[in-house]
Amino acid sequence: MDIEIRQGLAEARALATGHWRALLAYIGLGVLVPFLLLSSEPIFDLRNIMAIAADPWTYRVSGSVTGPLYLLGIVSVIIAGAMLAAWNALLAPMREGYISEIMYGMVAGVAFMLASVAINLAIGFGLATIIWFTIGMEQWSALPQAVQFIPRVIGWTLTSWLGARICLAGPVMGERGKLDPLSAFAESWRATRIAQVRILGLYFAFNMAAGAVLGLLIVLHGYLIINGEPGSLVERLMSGVWLIFWSLWFAVAILLPAGLYRASKPAAAAAEVFA
Numbered sequence: 371m372d373i374e375i376r377q378g379l380a381e382a383r384a385l386a387t388g389h390w391r392a393l394l395a396y397i398g399l400g401v402l403v404p405f406l407l408l409s410s411e412p413i414f415d416l417r418n419i420m421a422i423a424a425d426p427w428t429y430r431v432s433g434s435v436t437g438p439l440y441l442l443g444i445v446s447v448i449i450a451g452a453m454l455a456a457w458n459a460l461l462a463p464m465r466e467g468y469i470s471e472i473m474y475g476m477v478a479g480v481a482f483m484l485a486s487v488a489i490n491l492a493i494g495f496g497l498a499t500i501i502w503f504t505i506g507m508e509q510w511s512a513l514p515q516a517v518q519f520i521p522r523v524i525g526w527t528l529t530s531w532l533g534a535r536i537c538l539a540g541p542v543m544g545e546r547g548k549l550d551p552l553s554a555f556a557e558s559w560r561a562t563r564i565a566q567v568r569i570l571g572l573y574f575a576f577n578m579a580a581g582a583v584l585g586l587l588i589v590l591h592g593y594l595i596i597n598g599e600p601g602s603l604v605e606r607l608m609s610g611v612w613l614i615f616w617s618l619w620f621a622v623a624i625l626l627p628a629g630l631y632r633a634s635k636p637a638a639a640a641a642e643v644f645a
Contacts, residue, residue: 382629400452457544
């Protein structure tokens, strides 16, 4: 089973055009709601983060970290749930309404998120174990920084490749209303076997472009923080810019695998269409 990237992009564009209301609704759930929740915690304010990074001896985080970690957990569940609900809305043969989609998304999203985190942790611990038993941590610490950077590159490459191989798992779950991510991972693995290099290149290009824009926004916002007054109009407008950026990122993160999944499905034969 092959996947044509051009066809996948066309399918993604068609999904965005045909289901733009649902897409906007779940962008609001997956971006706007987490943004508002994180804004309620001062530690996640970019001004405070940059102050700590610039002078950690003067600006420090005080108090318990339980609250921020609990908030991050809630936000992660909401984002994963919004993604699964969006895939269910875009790909299911028959929609059952926003309430049903959100309820499904919140349950399936937790399973999908935990399985994805487990895969990434397995890669990280696997590399650490190899270093521990082959070199030893003391000898490893004495090596040059350039050498220590190699396992990070290997880890990033492995996680990127695995991400490309299982990128269809979310759409598989969403279309069929499944709660089991493991069988969806297996189906995505089979579907992306032939096109894995092309899909990896597509996601690499997307992540590089998003990373470049993200870096530019961080530099711009940092410049405004350093040279502007706290709470100025320009600084508040940057919040809107961040919302637009994350909304576009969220939309692409939903539409890209959904389009590739649609492109991976064999076209119906004429006898099936007119049956």
